[in-house]
Structure formats: C-alpha cells, structure tokens
Amino acid sequence: MGVPIDVKQTYLAAAAAVADSVPGTTHSWLRQLRERSRDRFAETGFPTTRDEAWRYTSLAALTRHAFAPAAADAGSVSKDNLQSVGLDLPAHRLVFVGGRYHAALSNPPKTDGAVFAGSLAESLAHAPDQLQEYLGAIGTPEMGALAALNTAFMVDGAYIHLGPKAVVERPIHLIYVGAPNAMTTPRTLIVAGEESVASIVEHFVGFDAQSYFCNALTEIALARAAKLTYYRVQEESAHGFHIGGVHVRQARGSEFVSNAIDLGGLLVRNDLRTVLGEGASCALNGLYAVSGRQHVDNHTVIEHAAANSTSRELYKGVLDGRARAVFNGRVRVHPDAQKSDAQQTNNNLLLSDDAEIDTKPELEIYADDVKCSHGATVGQLDPNQLYYLRTRAVDEATARDLLTFAFANDVLRRFDLAPLRVDLDRRLMDRLLQGRVIREVELV
C-alpha cells in the first residue's frame, strides 16, 4: 500500500507548473482569471456527494488518481481512425487532439469579416481583446470546481465568432478526441452577433478501452435575435470520464436550441445553463442511452431573467444493465420575468431491474404572471405494446428494441440537422442491439 495521494494538491501543483506555458500569459486579465480559478479550486477541491448538486453523482472513481494534463503530442490520430469514431458530416470541421487544434485534420470555414471559426489559442495570441469580454465571464470559475479546473488548465479549443446577420449555411463540427491516460480541458467560445444564424456540433469522442478525463467548458453568447442550434454528441470511450459545462447568455429575442445526446463515457456529468433575456427562447432536448455500469448526470438550469421568455425542455433516458442516470432540471423565474412560459419533461425507460434513475425538477418562481409546468416519468416497456407487436409476427427481442428505439427517437426526431440525425439513429440502433449482448462494462 502506498501513501495516499492528495489528488487536489496534485492538480494544483500541475496547474502551477503550467501557469507560465499556457496560452495568453501576457494578458493580465487572463492571468488573473487563471489565478482566480486556481484559488477557487484550492478552496473547494472536487465536489463530493455532500454537495447538494452532486448528491447522486460520486466522483470517487475520477479522483482515485490524478490525470496529468495532456502533452502537446498526446495521441496520434489519423484521418482513418478519426473516421472510425467520428461522424462524417457535410460540415466545416475543427478537430482537437490532445486538447489542441489539429490543422491537418480540420477544414474550417474561410475567414471573412462575418465569420471566424478556429483555434482559441491562436485567437488569444492574435486577437485577445475580442475574447476578454466573454472568456470566463459566462462560465465563471465560481460556477464550480470543474469549471475552475478547466479554466486553470485550458490550452486550446474553438473560438467561433459570427458577425451581425452572419448566416453560416454549413454546420460547424467541433471534434474533441480524448487523450489516453491524460486530462484534456477543451474550451469553446461561441459569440453570435445580432440576428446571426448558425448550427454548431460539439462532438466528444475517444477510442475504445482508453481511460482519460475530458473536462470541457463551453461558453455561448447570443446577441439580440441571434439563432443558434447547438448539438452536443458525447461518445467518450467506455472508460472515459467526461465533465461538460455549457453556459449560455441570451440577449433579447435570441433563440437557442440545444440537442444533446449521451451515448458514451463511464462517468459523465453535464451542466447546461442558460440565462434568458427579454423575449428570448430556448429549447433543450436531451437523450441519454446508457448501459453496463455507465453513470450519466444531466443538470440543467434555465434562468428566466426577463419578461416574455420561453423555455421548452425534453430530456429522455434509456437505462439498461446496472446503469445509473440523474436528471436535475432547475427553472428559475426572476421577479421581473412576467409572462414567462416554461415547460419541462423528463421521461425514463428502465430496461433492467438493476438500472436506476434519480429525477428531480426544481421550479423557483418569483414572478406571479407565468406559465410553468413540469412532469417526470419512470417506467418499463408497455406490455400491451409488446403483445400487439408480437401478434404482428415481430419477435419479442425485436419488439423490445423497436419500442425502446421509438421512445428514444422522440428526442432525435427533433434534431433538424438530417445527416446528424440519420447517423445518430444508426448509432442508437447499434447501441440498443448491443445493449443486450454487452451489458457489463467493467470499472477501470
């Protein structure tokens, strides 16, 4: 037995060690932001199940040992093995390996006055003033230990800037590849100008059997009447740890759609938070399909911060094996946010007796003229539907898969991006069929 390692101290020492080599050290605002982040993490350490927001998700497996930050040459990825894990979308593509932009695998949009999509590190070197207003200001270190940790270590990620009225026809596809036995801290910043329109896919992948820690943070600022459809596809390796924060600030009349799917990862936690300005709207659609010993926790927060804002939320879960999932949906209607309209639904399908879901709506309403509703269900496949299908010659196993797929597809059909939807349909189908065969994935 060795001496227990203090994981928090190991991360803090590593953060101090890279403090002079991470991008942007010459900008005092960024140095201060990173200091704040280290201080914050030093103060709190990793959350435990004693923290209310982490009650059902233990990070014990993640904090058993410290992952070192991925080296610049971490993991060699070729076009071929990227194809084996990646979605092949007709899209502008930015690929990040070892947490750093990989130009050879990428085909970003041509930079013009209206649209920029490229490496965050390069932007910090060339145009730091553009970033200062947003970076660390929407997803602040104070939002949690993991956000602080990301900010202390961030080396690269994507920076996407859309000028006023810019319309990006092709979606922008960001692919983050996990680095074996290391920590990556992808950082994405999306700044969408007034009345701009875009679709952006964030896609997290890893190779089979590799253990690693991906601690991602995404900040999104939507100016007046901007429209963003944001896809988040989480397909980490079966042994991967994934922590993802998405923090959105929505100005007046902006429209934000989040379509999130969790298929991979051993231990996954997503925090999605949006703050709605006057007349702004959001639709948060989510699907988690987990089996074996996977654990996926989705926490969402919708802040109705101004009047006439609308939110729609639908999260659905399919749990098999000994999988565990958490859904926590907070909707907060601020005192001035009259005529807010919020609907939240969380439905779960348990395919095995050993699967477990904890679902909790949290409505905090401080205005009096609002419409808010929520509903959560947990259930099994409907025996009447199974029987009906079997009387139509469909065997029982197929009937089960079909009904399970239909349940999940209720979320996928909302994904407007057809090539992505079709691909995810297929992945989900594969996964459901495998679910019965490969029920158990051993812990690392």
Add this chain to the structure above:
Amino acid sequence: MKMLTIKNLHASVDGKEILKGIDLDVDAGEVHAIMGPNGSGKSTLAHVLAGRDGYEVTAGTVTYQGKDLLALSTEERAREGLFLGFQYPVEIPGVSNIYLLKAALNAVRKHRGEEELDAMDFLTLVKDRMKLVEMPEEFIYRAVNEGFSGGERKRNEILQMAVLEPRLALLDETDSGLDIDALKVVANGVNVLRGPDRAMILVTHYQRLLNYVVPDRVHVLADGRIAKTGGKELAHDLEKKGYGWIEAEARV
C-alpha cells in the same frame, strides 16, 4: 380441410377460470361468428388463441393446421398465419404504420421461406390494400394508431390483415364502436378477404356486422362454454330475443 380444432379448452386469467370447456371446429373457407353476452369469455378465447401472456390454459388442446397451437409463441402463431384483430388496437408512438407493416410482412415471409419484398413491391402492395379500407395514404406514415379515431383504428386492423394475408383471422369485436359507414368498410374488407384457403372467426356482441358478413356458423358463448351452435339464422334469433334464453337453456 381442418383449420382449427379446439377440444375441451379451459383457461384462467388471474386465477379465475373464464373458459370452461370450449369445443370448436373450423374448416378452411369458413366464416364463424362467436357471439355472446359480456363476460361470456369471447375476448378471452381470442387472446388465448393469439397467445397473450397471463392467459393460462389449464386443460384441453388446440390444433391449428395440424400443429399444437398452444406450444407456439405469440409471434410464431402470427408467422404461421394466425391474425388477431384487436378490440382495442394499441397506440405505438414512434413506430410508423408502414414500418410495422414491413416488419410484420418480412417476418411472415421469412418464416415461409420467401424473400423479402423490395421497397417498390411492398409499397405497391400496401397502397393496393389501403384502397380496400379507404384509408388515405398519409396514414401509413403516421405512428401506429396514434391519434386515430376508433373507426380509423379498426380499419387499420383490417389493413394489416389484408397485407399479411393470414390463414386464420380472429376479429375481436372489430364492429364495436363503428358508425355505419365504417362498419361497411370493415365488412367489405372481410368479404374481400374471404376465400377457400382462409378461415375467419368474428367475435361480436351484436348481430349488426353479420348483416354485411354472412357467417357459415354461429356459436353462442355463455359462461365459458359454447351453449348453442347454428346457422346464420341463429344470429337473427339472438337479435330478436337477446341472450337470456340461451343462458337459461345453458343452466338447465
């Protein structure tokens, strides 16, 4: 040719005996009506034959096309050409009608050693059968029975039957809850599908459907047994006199 032979069939649901010794012979080419008051066991008989979980056969035998029907799973019975039209067709959100039709037909054809129909032939077949039940095309792209009216659901059952071309069709109260136009459409579907190789059993409470589909034999079920069997005129007697006299006879 014998299609179905039921001997001394007893069955229980939740430990309660519902069928108390049914004997029935149905030949290919015949249409039989099974009538009877509520609670007499008509629907139970249909579900026992289709193989519903929780319907326990405690005695008796059922021979279907020379095979022991009760030894087959629900889906095997369907693949062997048995079709149950539901009294309450089930909604299946997220599964389209066309998908279900294709999955079902493929499973049946595979079982028979036939190749799957290609997409064009399949669509041609389905569209042809849809005319039979006067169903607009958009219905096949909708989720199975989701948001369908009662009449639309029953027509959908007949459509499925017409596509699957079963050897033995059990129609459980397919006439209930239909207005006269829908009833005629359903009856027409049944009549068109009548044929020398196919047998049909119509389970019904009322004589109404039998005005449009003339049965070869009529059986009256009372308290889990067949209390009386006759020709089509028996249905008219029941319409006039109700079920009381048969139940009284059965008790003697």
